Amino acid sequence: MEYPSKLIEEAVTQIARLPGIGKKTALRLVLHLIREKEENTFRLTEALNRLRSGIRYCRQCHNISDAEVCTICSSGRRDRSIICVVENTNDVMAIENTAQYTGLYHVLGGVISPMNGIGPTDLKIEALISRVNEAQSEVKELILALSPTMEGDTTSFYIHRRLKELPIKVSVIARGIPVGGDLEYADEITLGRSILGRTLFN
């Protein structure tokens, strides 16, 4: 498609790089922005710039956070004896939405995936080990809530092996979630049940 302006072409190209947005949708968004007031576009771009340069991570659970320690880690009402290990912030939000879990979290920032060149050292696994080691008397259980894919299973297995000597329970969430699916798309009931029905890591 030929665009009437290089500025439009460039904006379309940049927007179409986002996941799930094609060139046609990108063009619609661009023309919408042009029709709207200038300040709306600037508000959008400012929010994105601030987001990208100002984003911080909780020192303890590595979830996205505004403070040095996130609201969940610093809350007095959470059960500090359980840590739920997840891949991403999306997963923390999805589990929080089920209102079935009151423990803490640990965000790995991904899963082990040799295909994509992601090894254990690229994730917050070492941080998890030392966190559990330091709070050994406090932490009773670790729930592995990773996506039931090859990579997720590999990561669960790796973490379980690394923690074998420690006297804590390691469980995985129940496989109520369709195998091969993505945690963030599961409905709240299925996801909530999978937390309640977790089984011991053999």
Place this chain on the structure above:
Amino acid sequence: MEYPSKLIEEAVTQIARLPGIGKKTALRLVLHLIREKEENTFRLTEALNRLRSGIRYCRQCHNISDAEVCTICSSGRRDRSIICVVENTNDVMAIENTAQYTGLYHVLGGVISPMNGIGPTDLKIEALISRVNEAQSEVKELILALSPTMEGDTTSFYIHRRLKELPIKVSVIARGIPVGGDLEYADEITLGRSILGRTLFN
């Protein structure tokens, strides 16, 4: 939904203001941007800022353009005796894609819509009248290619009435397009035929 960071919440709010994007999609985009390299976000926001502050319109047809006169208006290969009147840039691009039209354009920037407080003076109708008046010997025909809605028909009727005294043909594109539909969603064959099969504005 509760967000782990105010920065995320603000970015989601701003993205979800765009048409066709909900909060869930906005969150996915935001988390995607966070995972990616910082420079990708900055490239996106820079393209949008440049777009919004640098956009210019063709002096003659009022389409979006990089130069003072757009590539279509300044081309030596276009038929200067026909002007196609459209609502938006989208429509110009859609008609150009059919490769059925070799004349010039005139972009109104909308249609008359009393419901939304848009009257003839809010559009480039006066500019169209003087353009046709100035080039009376050159312009033989005006094609009204507005969406076949109440507002589009009103606008076509208004323009036709304003040009009644001038010795030029005024035609409308054939109603091959479903009534109530939007011009930019029509397929290329239907849209191309509607240009070829245009009828005289009775």
